[in-house]
Amino acid sequence: MATPGAVEAKGTGGGTDKMAALKEIYKQLKAEVLEDHAAEIADHESAIQWIDRMVDYNVLGGKCNRLLSVIDTYKILKGVDVLSQEETFLACTLGWCIEWLHAHFLVLDDIMDNSQTRRGQPCWFSVPQVGLIAINDAIILRNHVLRILRRHFKGKPYYADIIDLFNEAEFKVVSGELLDLIITHEGRKDLTRYNETIYRHIAQYKTAYYSFYIPVACALLLASENIDNFGDVKNILIEIGIYFQVQDDYLDCFGDPVFIGKIGTDIEEYKCSWLVVQALKHADVNQTSILFENYGKSDPACVAKVKDLYKELNLELVFREYERELYIKLIANIKAQPNKAVQTLLKSFLHKIYKREK
Structure with missing residues (x-):
């Protein structure tokens, strides 16, 4: 459980040096879980090499x-610009555990959605010789989180x-x-099942809690x-x-696949996306009628008709208005917080994603 001496706390300053330092901690954490695997399957070097490659590919x-977010939040809570070496390591380790958990979810999500690309490369399950082995790989990634936390x-x-x-x-x-x-599944039978209440529940559970609250909660516990x-x-x-998930749904349709790193498939997959909810509204x-006839079909012509309808309904403007009004509301709620450090960290979260394009 020793803190590595190779990574200096000053490496968390900014830019390239910062990421290089974080990658060094990642390498140590990966080496430790590979040692755990080696202890169980020492005679199967090919399996260790598989896990090594799989972790890099997905995490x-x-x-x-x-x-x-864990590191930045911890700094704000402590009121410092530079963390000690031990503080840097602990915050970074918790942060990497969230990234490991995120990778676990993405591997499974891509299989369920039959997605093509992720982060500008083929989804892990579609890589030659991987296939549904990816399910076991996702379970391995989840187990790594527990082992890293215990260690x-x-x-x-x-x-x-x-x-x-x-x-x-x-x-x-x-x-x-x-x-x-x-x-x-129900939407395929009745598209009107999609509404804002259902959408918020899905977005809150699938994205908001672990991507936005968990990093802050980890930093709070460290503090x-x-x-x-x-x-x-x-x-x-x-x-x-x-709001972040709404942005994702917007970019799935209107974003440049080369720029955002994936090909949007919400329309083809009959997803309860923010855009289709707004279109129904x-x-x-x-x-x-056009929406009912074409939504959820893989035919490029049908997808094009849905996108044309989104443009006809001016959903790009609807999104921008939603974004503007929400920003005003969130800033007001943030300013109402009595703790200035908390105000600072909440503003930093909001401004990192406000009007993002990928």
């Missing part, structure tokens, strides 16, 4: 927003709280995934805070997380 390649946090006063936090995050995400899948005292902060972060009888 790396993203923007690492969850990882960076570096067992004995800490907040260890049980950290475990509870990650377990609760997984429970909410799989509940949201089930709701998404069930509602999609020896009682997370039960931060209910308002949790609610604001979840609202920001729902604003469409007249004829437009609703």
Whole structure:
């Protein structure tokens, strides 16, 4: 459980040096879980090499927003620009655990959605010779989180709280995934099943809780805070997380696949996306008929008709107005927080994603 001496705390300053330092901690964590595997399957080097490649392929390649959020939040809570070496390692390790958990979800989500690309490369299950082995790989990634947490946090006063936090995050995400899948199945029979209430529930459970609240909760626990005292902060972060999912849905249709790193498939997959919910809300009888006839079909002509309808309904403007009004509301709620450090961290979360394009 020793903190590595190779990574200096100053490496968390900014830019390339910062990411290089974080990658060094990632390499140590990966080496440790590979050692755990080697202890069980030492005679099967090919299996160890598979896991090595699989972890790199799925954990790396993203923007690492969850990882960076833990570190940045911890700095804000402590009121410092530079963390000590031990603080850097612990915050970074928790951040990487969230990224590992995120990778676990993405591998499974891509299989269920039959997605083609992720982060600008083929989805893991579609890589030659991988296929449905990816299901087991996703389970391995989830188990890595528990092993990393046990190795570096067992004995800490907040260890049980950290475990509870990650377990609760997984429970909410799989509940949201089930709701998404069930509602999609029902939507194929009756598209009017899609509405804003259902959409918010799916977005809250699948995205907002673990991508926005969990990084802050981890930092709060590191700072020896009682997370039960931060209910308002949790609610604001979840609202920001729902906004993030709305942005994702918007970019799935209107974003450039080369720029955002994936090909949008929400229309083909009959997803209860923010755009289709808004289309149902604003469409007249004829437009609703077009939506019913073409939504959820893989035929490029049908997809084009849905996108044309979105443009006809001016959903790009509807999105921009939603974004503007939500920003005003969130800033007001953030300013109402009595703790200035909390205000700062909430504003930093909001401004990282406000008007993002990928």
